[in-house]
Amino acid sequence: MKILDILIVGAGPIGLNCALAAKKNNLTYLIIEKGTIVNSLYNYPLYMRFFSTAEKLEIDEIPFISTAPKPGRQEALEYYQGIARQKSININLYEKVLKVSKENDVFEVETSKGKYFAKNVIISTGFYDIPNTMNIPGENLEKVKHYYTEPYPYAKQKIVVVGSSNSAVDAALETYRKGAQVTMIVRHSEISKSVKYWVKPDIENRIEEGSIAVHFNSEIIEIKEKTVIFKDENGQIQEIDNDFVLAMTGYLPDFDFLKNSGIELQGECLNPLYNPETMETNVENLYLAGVVCGGKDTHLWFIENSRIHAEMIIKNILSK
Template sequence: MLDLLIIGGGPSGINVAISAKRAGLNYLVVEKGVIANSLYHFPVNMTFFSTSLKLEIQDTPFISHQDKPTRSEALEYYRRLVQSFRLNLKLYEEVLRMEPATEGYRVTTDKGEYATRNVVVATGFYDTPRLMDIPGEDLPKVRHYYDDPHVYIGQKVLVVGAANSACDAALECWRKGAEVTMAIRGDAIYDRVKYWIKPDIENRINEGSIKAYFNTTTEEIRPHEVVLGTPDGPLVLENDFVLAMTGYQPNYELFERLGLPIQEDDSCKPVFDPNTLETSLPGVYMAGVACAGRETSKLFIENTRDHGQIIVDGILQNATSTVGH
């Protein structure tokens, strides 16, 4: 019988695990991919918006060559945390369902079953892209993750979106020799784009190096074309690749399999107590950026660093109350 099973081996899951270990709890982290799986799928050359100091967890220094760390440095940091604290973690194991048991819950994965008194859901949101739900989105040339511009040299690339991922992808692909077009729903690049990226992308658009269609939607993707809905009507463009940088959301399919209730509003946040992070399921907690639902710009690693201690304190308090009763 585990005291705590943590679903997700990213920054939040690691954070909770360290707090659990320090408290002497019998815990296990189950991760469907690699350590920090979401960060692993970030663009290869990505630089974080936050400083390394703000990303530090559990009083463990985050060393980076510059003020803002790179993806590579972040992966090294989280690997070091797992190794330094000798965390109990199982990789490449996906959680399938969770059912109430006599004492706590029975969690079933694709490799086995676990009995646990408490569960933490720390699955982030970057693993689940927001789909456009348009014809042709399932074609092989459509990518919802951007990794490296080398793939797109000499190709006609449509970048859908106007946030950080879209602007980074558009600039890097253009600089490596791609013919880049952007389809943007609004009438401008988003204000929340990194301050060192925003003027760069705006200047490239203004000089015509990158073609941008504003107030425009992507209507259909064909093997060698895309159809855009512009203010002047439909527009058909030759196309080799589509980078659909349309954002990401929590894994609601998993939430449903776990039986987690969701707020019935635009945020689609999981239902939980903001003070304790405990959901309406007793002993089941939310941690990290998944707490924000679809409002993915509200929570980050830096403002959820206290979640691990809050959850473990709650588990210990509940255990004490039960013993006392």
């Protein structure tokens, strides 16, 4: 039975960074990824641009060369997948980790294709795979989309965009500019302050001039085949014609997977329990890295501020 020093769950930027750190320190490792390399980035909107500049997205001090001040999705895919190729990182792709369990000092990792054994496990699964649903009637209709890729399917359609964060604002602006009739339904009283600073004036101006309709302090209560029903800020029930709903309501980590791995979740945000100095969870030699550390607060961690997790984890493993 081959026992790895480290098994890494997830081949996102932080998972890749953990693999590079393990390789530098001559530790045997393997990444297991259910999709492609940086799968979440691959599923981002086609024309998405990062909030961060290129140097803040770099891993392992490998330069990220971008032709624009803010790199886009395709440049990021080229950068991270290029690193995986150039550094010959050990990755099994299109293989889903089903269960992580521990017996004595060895983890058994069961996947869709087999079993692996490791002294240490790093979970770096991000949060983009499970939509934060509204839990309302009609949400399972085909016209409801929790992921947005490009505006062209929505030309000349009546679109409801739910939310006011970056993803919602990008979807509203892009579909509007391709000829959609856009209405935003926003639970809060204004567009989110976290929206990219170069985009926020654009959406606010489109709302002010009436090009994009918006209902603040409002909430969808039902989605039908041809309409959407919502409660407005005055508590009145409104029904509007609708072809598609783009529910940009955010995403969540796989909490069931974390719990089944033995990790304790705390508070309303289901924050996983870990040591912030080592990233080790309540399960000895089981670590967290990247966005997954934030629980429901998915804005707490991102590539820029979680790149350090790899060094912290490998340092702790070596110290043992």
